[in-house]
Amino acid sequence: MIDGLQSNYAYLFEDALLNEINEIGIYKEVPEGSIIMDIGDYIKNMPLIISGAIKVMREDEHGDELVLYFVEQGDTCAMTITCCMGETKSEIRAVAETDTQIIMIPIQKMQEWMHTYKSWQSFILQSYHERMTELLEAIDTIAFLKMDERLFKYLKDKAMANRDDHIKTTHKEIAQDLHTSRVVVSRLLKKLETENKIILHRSSIKLLDL
């Protein structure tokens, strides 16, 4: 059995399905920072995350990025669900947030399992629902929250996805993820530090309030 499959998905799927996943799924290790799926790619596989986290983002016509949400272990990329219904291209880019282990499932199988396994069906529907909620939240965040609140939410989301309150990034990266400038990030982080919400180090941030 693929390592980690049992521990992460056994409570979700029946044994027969686990065995099928084990047989058909392709285990992959993705190093931090590598692009798992890019905008415009045709999607042939659906990833199940065993460990690690993935950052999902969108890009505008100038190549500027904006992070939508993070996907954690035990979850899947809901965009693939939409995409593999029809033969559409990916609308998003998925980048490994940390070194990540995934199992790739061919989309034909995932459609087949929709009919044969009840647990699979509810898993897909539920994660689809969760993503939808997160997307709405992302819209709210961008539309209604000020930059300082957005930044703090970003840090919390990131800490949550990585299961680690010690975040390893630079101000520059955060600025790119939130689509703002590095100077603004530095200033707002400084403010958060004086409010005792975080501690700043070079190339890393320790989150205090959780």
Place this chain on the structure above:
DNA sequence: ACATTAAGTGATT
């Protein structure tokens, strides 16, 4: 020791 990269700051729009 020097170059490079990350982060802090004031001023201006």
Place this chain on the structure above:
DNA sequence: AATCACTTAATGT
């Protein structure tokens, strides 16, 4: 909140 210009601090070679 963005941009510029500049400084300071940490790190790599």
